[in-house]
Amino acid sequence: MINILLIDDEKEMLIGLExxxxxxxxYNVTPMQNPKIALEMIKNNKYEIIITDLKMNEISGIxxxxxxxxxxxxxxxxxxxxxxTIEASVEAIQLGAFDFIEKPFTSKKLFNCLEKAIGKxxxxxxxxxxEVIETEGIIYRSKQMTEVINILERIAPxxxxxxxxxxxxxxxxxxxxxxxxLSNRNDQPFVPVNCGALPENLFESxxxxxxxxxxxxxxxxxxxxxxxxxxGTFFFDEIGDMSHPLQIKLLRMLEDRKIRRVGxxxxxxxxxxxxxxxxxxxxxEVEEGRFRKDLFYRLNTMQIVIPPLRxxxxxxxxxxxxxxxxxxxxxxxxxxxFSSEAKELxxxxxxxxxxxxxxxxxxxxYYLCSSSVIQAGDLPKYINKNTAHVLRDxxxxxxxxxxxxxxxxxxxxxxxxxxxxxxGNISQTAAxxxxxxxxxxxxxxxxxxxxxxxxxxx
Numbered sequence: 287m288i289n290i291l292l293i294d295d296e297k298e299m300l301i302g303l304e305x306x307x308x309x310x311x312x313y314n315v316t317p318m319q320n321p322k323i324a325l326e327m328i329k330n331n332k333y334e335i336i337i338t339d340l341k342m343n344e345i346s347g348i349x350x351x352x353x354x355x356x357x358x359x360x361x362x363x364x365x366x367x368x369x370x371t372i373e374a375s376v377e378a379i380q381l382g383a384f385d386f387i388e389k390p391f392t393s394k395k396l397f398n399c400l401e402k403a404i405g406k407x408x409x410x411x412x413x414x415x416x417e418v419i420e421t422e423g424i425i426y427r428s429k430q431m432t433e434v435i436n437i438l439e440r441i442a443p444x445x446x447x448x449x450x451x452x453x454x455x456x457x458x459x460x461x462x463x464x465x466x467x468l469s470n471r472n473d474q475p476f477v478p479v480n481c482g483a484l485p486e487n488l489f490e491s492x493x494x495x496x497x498x499x500x501x502x503x504x505x506x507x508x509x510x511x512x513x514x515x516x517x518g519t520f521f522f523d524e525i526g527d528m529s530h531p532l533q534i535k536l537l538r539m540l541e542d543r544k545i546r547r548v549g550x551x552x553x554x555x556x557x558x559x560x561x562x563x564x565x566x567x568x569x570x571e572v573e574e575g576r577f578r579k580d581l582f583y584r585l586n587t588m589q590i591v592i593p594p595l596r597x598x599x600x601x602x603x604x605x606x607x608x609x610x611x612x613x614x615x616x617x618x619x620x621x622x623x624f625s626s627e628a629k630e631l632x633x634x635x636x637x638x639x640x641x642x643x644x645x646x647x648x649x650x651x652y653y654l655c656s657s658s659v660i661q662a663g664d665l666p667k668y669i670n671k672n673t674a675h676v677l678r679d680x681x682x683x684x685x686x687x688x689x690x691x692x693x694x695x696x697x698x699x700x701x702x703x704x705x706x707x708x709x710g711n712i713s714q715t716a717a718x719x720x721x722x723x724x725x726x727x728x729x730x731x732x733x734x735x736x737x738x739x740x741x742x743x744x
Contacts, residue, residue: 289333289334291337292337293337293338293342293350294319294339295320295321299339321342321344321345324345328354334362334403335362336363337366338363338364340378351383352381364400365387376587379437421438422463422467422468423464424461426604427600428601431593438461438468441588442466443469447559448588449562449563449585449590450564450589450590450592452593453640455641455642456593459478459521459563461592465561474519475514475517476521477511477519477521479511479521481526482722486531491548492510495507495508495510495513497547499549509547510545517557518558519560521561522560522562525562525585526566526568526576533581541584543556595641599633602632610652617652620658622658625660627661628651628662638692638693638695639697643696694733701719701735
């Protein structure tokens with residue numbers, strides 16, 4: 287029997303909710319109209335779930351939430367309100383609320399929320415500590431990623447914009463797709479776009495669309511990606527690379543929920559949920575004038591920080607085994623496991639390229655392996671020597687400097703390897719690395735990598 291404390295100072299709402307919830311005989315409901323008494327009940331009794339109204343005369347739902355988190359930290363708190371706002375739901379979730387439901391709502395939505403809270407809903411089911419978990423394609427075992435997923439599950443049903451931050455290769459787009467899948471918009475389009483992949487003039491046309499004759503080559507009217515994503519989720523990858531003029535237009539769209547095609551006069555209403563991602567420190571970008579402060583606040587309603595792989599070592603082995611298993615299922619070459627030496631090397635490596643680097647490395651080792659077990663010799667040389675040279679070269683550096691040096695060394699070796707593999711062909715190299723041509727050229731210039739582009743060879 288699941289014990290539920292139901293708190294609402296409106297008598298009719300309290301009676302109605304009690305009747306609905308009690309129709310399921312698995313739930314033992316205790317209704318309470320007086321929130322002051324409810325605070326004492328929370329101190330003296332054990333409840334698996336507390337459902338509380340947000341706006342009450344003397345004591346708010348936030349007060350109930352804070353008290354419950356102190357006196358009964360394992361209790362799931364569900365907030366309900368007829369005055370639901372993004373700010374209220376963000377505050378409730380940040381303080382530890384399990385979910386936030388806005389009135390009016392259906393009994394089905396309420397029961398789905400209750401099932402999610404007690405773990406009956408398989409999509410949200412929690413597992414034992416240390417067990418490998420897969421949530422909508424994300425493989426993890428660490429406490430850090432468990433916390434991230436817990437937050438995703440709570441914010442996904444809300445309309446709030448989300449900013450996903452993290453280093454390159456941590457899986458920011460995958461996180462965005464999970465938000466979409468767990469949202470109420472999951473039957474509508476998910477449209478991703480890389481803000482650094484196209485020149486500004488082309489990017490504006492792709493984003494907002496254009497009218498016939500708007501520019502040379504515009505032979506017909508073309509709706510933009512934002513229109514295509516209407517009612518769904520739009521994902522701006524690397525939002526920190528967006529130009530200032532486009533930042534202004536995006537801000538206007540977020541404020542007015544309307545867009546205007548390039549060369550057009552008519553405003554088109556748009557309803558999209560925005561998820562943005564960046565590997566930059568946007569607050570620093572704002573301070574230095576490269577990113578608009580007002581746009582940052584619009585996007586940063588809720589921020590999700592994806593920890594780098596080196597900070598969640600418990601996820602390395604599950605990810606290695608997952609990618610190896612996927613390759614074995616795809617290719618006709620069974621490989622059972624990794625040798626103990628290979629495992630230790632991979633676990634001790636700092637993974638500056640994060641999950642993307644790990645996936646590429648496992649693929650390389652799989653194809654080079656000539657036995658049923660991946661050996662240390664199947665790994666790249668920089669992995670085999672990594673532990674020794676990291677301790678020798680960077681152990682005495684400050685964390686920031688050590689990190690930058692490791693990343694620079696990895697990126698130089700990684701890009702050099704692929705440029706050699708594809709004989710300097712930028713398009714093929716970029717595709718193999720999961721980069722666009724512009725980003726690849728920027729990294730080549732940054733590290734002064736010497737190569738000869740294939741189409742220039744004679």
